[in-house]
Amino acid sequence: MDLEAVRTFAAVAEAGQFQRTAADLSITQQAVSKRIAALERGLGVRLFTRTARGAELTIDGQAFLPHARELLRVAERAVASVRTGRRPLRVDVIASRIAPSGLMRGFHHAHPEIDLDVVMLFDVETAVAAIRSGAIDASFRAVAMPGRPLPEDIESVRVLDEPLQLLTGPAHALAGARSVTLAQLVGHRIWMPGIVPGTEWAAYYDDLVAEFGLTIEATGPNFGSDALLDTIADTPALATFMSEQTRLVWPTGHGLRRIPVTDPVPVYPHSLLWHRDNPHPALATLRAHLAATVAGPAADGTWAPGWVRPRRAG
Template identity: 65%
Template sequence: MDLDAVRTFVAAADAGRFQDAATELSITQQAVSKRIATLEKALGVRLFTRTPRGAKLSIDGQAFLPHARDLLRAEERAIAAVRPGRRALRVDVIGRRLAPAALLGDFHRAHPEVELDVVTLFDADAAIDAIRSGTIDASFRAVTMPGRQLPAGIRGARTVDDPLQIGVVRVYDEPVELLTGPAHELAAARAVTPAELVGHRIWMPGLVPGTEWGAYYDALAAAFGLTIEITSPDFGTGPLLDTIADSRSLATFVGERTHLVWPADHGLRRIPLRDPTPVYPHSLLWHRDNPHPTLAALRDHLCGGRSSGTGTWTPAWA
């Protein structure tokens, strides 16, 4: 439907005279008459009855008026949804139960007035392309920094090769933990070292070759001589936890801030890794030309959140 014609109809209904509507809309009275005539033809009804004193809504015009107002309000909402400074800040997180979603939740609690639109894209390639196109405003990802190369045989972790376009700041190094069932050999340990995991079966069916998280765990396995299995389909978190809970030999890796819920009788154990502590390098990415005012507040909130230091490990490419 022609929203200019609908807007003209509402203005004429409120003003009661076509001339007054023309003045309000900064168009001619002839243009008002033409738009309303076109709308009446499209609807197949008369919206106004012309009188010597102006224009009076017909029965059909009275019936159409509230819907016309709804159309204009919908137009306003549609424009606000994509207008920088008015629409919600669109931020990509790798998963809604993972650390980036928790970081974004912390930001929202600190700034409850801010509107957020949280999305989940597949990998760093998709996120960077969406930032370039303006589909999203920011993303939490692990990326290869300029000038760094991935080790031979390890793919993934998109290089941000245009720093003048894409801004990147490392915001959180998340400690990786071991998750075991109660019968696992390491279940009673207060902490374990990566070296102590050599020979143990680490099961991570959600790893996808070519993604940044796949590259991270490939590098972790190579650095410490670990065996990470991705066999069998990925049926989601629930079946993974069920399997780990019942297994004496399988364990998996999870991030410290990964939100997991399991039945009490599962008895799962989250065991810190030490000497060194592997940390997953979460960075915030955004387009430097993006004018959304909330971006600066998000960056300011996240700055200083990086927690790595001595005694930690992360891939050389990060």
């Protein structure tokens, strides 16, 4: 449907006259008449009746008017959605309970005037493709994976090194420890059914296992965090890793323990990715906010695989 004809129809309905509408739209009265005639032909009905006072809506015109106004509102929203100065900043946070989601909540609290669209994409390849296509403006990821460097048009900056913690049930051999070293975890079964081969977090834990001789089991279906917590609480032989800022709630009776891991502290490195030509003004605001409020890469005494060190952002 011709939106200019619809817009002209709505303007005539408001003004009540073809001549006044022509003046309001800065077109000729003949152009107004042609647009209305074309719209009527397309709909197969008369929309106006000419009277001495001007133009009055027919019954069909009255029925069509609210829909015409809605069409115009939808068109306006559609245009606004792709104007970088007006559309929301779209950011991938991977999942709702992990650190990137918390970082974006902090950004929203500091900049409530900026509209946000928060999305959750699965892996780094999907996120990079979405950045390059313009579907999203930025993504939080651990980059880059071995043998798969970022494309040259993707910039990244490391924004947060998040320590890992050990989660155990009350009967686990390490449940009473104030902290545990990586060496103390050798021989213990660490169960992580959420590890998916080919993802950046799978590559991270593969390197952690290889470096320190740990035993991480990814067997069994992943029924979600609640099922994982139930199993850890009830199985003294199992523990799991979780990141320090992961937000989980469990029943009091579970008696779960979150224990810091040390010597060295394994950290999961979160980086912000974006396209180097992205013009969205809020993207620069987000980067400045993260630089000012997040600690950034951890100091000595921590561990992360060498491949996660991103190149410097341009």
